[in-house]
Amino acid sequence: MSAIPAALARAVEARRDDLIALTRDLVRIPTTNPPGDAYRDCAEFLGRRLAASGFAVEYVRAIGAPGDSERYPRINVVARRALAGPGRCVHFNGHIDVVEPGRGWSVDPFAGTIRDGRIYGRGTCDMKGGLAAAIVAAESLIECAPELCGALEVSGTVDEESGGYGGVAYLAERGYFSPDRVQHVIIPEPLNVDRVCIGHRGVWWAELETLGRIAHGSMPFLGDSAIRHMGAVLERIEHELLPHLAGRRTVMPVVPEGARQSTLNINSVHGGQPEGHDGLPSPCVADSCRIVIDRRFLIEEPIEAVKAEVRELLESLVRTRPGFGYQLRDLFEVLPTMADPSGPVVQATLAAIRDVLGRDAQIVCSPGTYDQKHIDRIGRLKDCIAYGPGILDLAHQPDEYVGIEDLVASAQVMARAAHALLSAGT
Numbered sequence: 001m002s003a004i005p006a007a008l009a010r011a012v013e014a015r016r017d018d019l020i021a022l023t024r025d026l027v028r029i030p031t032t033n034p035p036g037d038a039y040r041d042c043a044e045f046l047g048r049r050l051a052a053s054g055f056a057v058e059y060v061r062a063i064g065a066p067g068d069s070e071r072y073p074r075i076n077v078v079a080r081r082a083l084a085g086p087g088r089c090v091h092f093n094g095h096i097d098v099v100e101p102g103r104g105w106s107v108d109p110f111a112g113t114i115r116d117g118r119i120y121g122r123g124t125c126d127m128k129g130g131l132a133a134a135i136v137a138a139e140s141l142i143e144c145a146p147e148l149c150g151a152l153e154v155s156g157t158v159d160e161e162s163g164g165y166g167g168v169a170y171l172a173e174r175g176y177f178s179p180d181r182v183q184h185v186i187i188p189e190p191l192n193v194d195r196v197c198i199g200h201r202g203v204w205w206a207e208l209e210t211l212g213r214i215a216h217g218s219m220p221f222l223g224d225s226a227i228r229h230m231g232a233v234l235e236r237i238e239h240e241l242l243p244h245l246a247g248r249r250t251v252m253p254v255v256p257e258g259a260r261q262s263t264l265n266i267n268s269v270h271g272g273q274p275e276g277h278d279g280l281p282s283p284c285v286a287d288s289c290r291i292v293i294d295r296r297f298l299i300e301e302p303i304e305a306v307k308a309e310v311r312e313l314l315e316s317l318v319r320t321r322p323g324f325g326y327q328l329r330d331l332f333e334v335l336p337t338m339a340d341p342s343g344p345v346v347q348a349t350l351a352a353i354r355d356v357l358g359r360d361a362q363i364v365c366s367p368g369t370y371d372q373k374h375i376d377r378i379g380r381l382k383d384c385i386a387y388g389p390g391i392l393d394l395a396h397q398p399d400e401y402v403g404i405e406d407l408v409a410s411a412q413v414m415a416r417a418a419h420a421l422l423s424a425g426t
């Protein structure tokens with residue numbers, strides 16, 4: 001039995017103040033996305049920190065990625081620390097972008113205020129606290145296990161909140177997440193300190209437009225209302241599709257429980273002519289009505305079937321409803337992904353949680369997607385999980401916080417898990 005796990009726990013504990021300070025420093029860099037503010041500042045801050053810890057630091061700007069411009073460059077940082085000899089590589093990936101603070105805060109969202117054992121601020125939970133914990137975990141491991149072989153990597157990536165195309169996807173396309181370079185990935189997203197997240201459901205966003213014919217509002221019988229056609233669609237969704245989806249259960253351990261099925265949300269409805277300057281309505285029959293649907297699907301459902309189901313519903317309206325016409329446009333899609341629960345990174349992290357927290361961890365899947373999708377689909381790297389200190393429900397909320405005890409515990413877990421993965425050899 002190696003003495004290193006105990007030494008690791010002490011080394012992380014000794015860095016408690018540093019971990020708190022690092023989290024607060026990151027929160028004070030307002031990397032709000034959109035538009036993608038202060039990415040360079042944040043990437044370079046991380047780069048300086050990791051260079052000082054012996055990492056070789058690279059900055060990768062996602063030129064041409066959505067949103068990339070001279071004003072808002074998409075700058076990622078990738079740091080690699082080769083250890084005592086050749087071996088496997090454990091990579092910690094955290095997104096540096098945060099969503100806008102929104103209203104309802106009782107503290108300054110970019111101050112990193114400490115209160116009652118918690119650090120408050122936008123990104124504390126999702127996920128600068130997790131990224132700080134991963135950095136402290138890596139640094140503690142380097143100090144405690146100088147004989148360890150392999151490599152540690154830490155990346156701070158952009159745009160996760162807007163799909164990750166300028167971040168993890170961009171890096172994955174350039175080989176940064178290829179299995180010949182990296183073997184195990186931990187993404188410290190806020191899934192709670194005692195849960196290991198092995199994947200997520202799929203997502204399909206589409207815009208549906210019903211078509212009508214404009215006419216004077218006083219003589220609607222001379223036109224054809226796209227809004228009434230959309231009403232018929234919504235009626236079918238409500239009474240046919242949604243009950244259907246609710247009955248479709250998954251083997252994926254999705255949390256919360258309510259998401260352990262197929263779901264569909266109607267994100268928006270827009271129809272008819274805009275109001276005039278004086279706020280009076282335009283007296284017209286609507287010739288267009290659009291909705292955006294947000295369909296979350298299961299690992300058991302092929303995406304072709306997910307789309308066909310909606311198309312069949314619409315085609316049946318074409319057959320039965322006079323004048324019904326529509327256009328369906330794909331906006332975005334991500335396939336479901338799920339790591340092997342018996343794989344090395346899951347098992348190492350479960351064991352580490354048991355050791356550090358003294359209780360069994362829960363294996364979960366996320367209701368929504370995160371950057372694991374790119375690591376899986378583009379990088380073809382399967383041994384990837386999300387594990388981090390934040391509380392899932394607090395993500396994107398006002399008064400978001402991370403608990404300091406959870407921060408420290410998660411850093412201990414990540415350090416132990418990485419140690420176990422690298423000591424297991426090749």
Ligand SMILES: [Zn+2]
Binds near residue numbers: 370
């Ligand atoms: Zn996140």
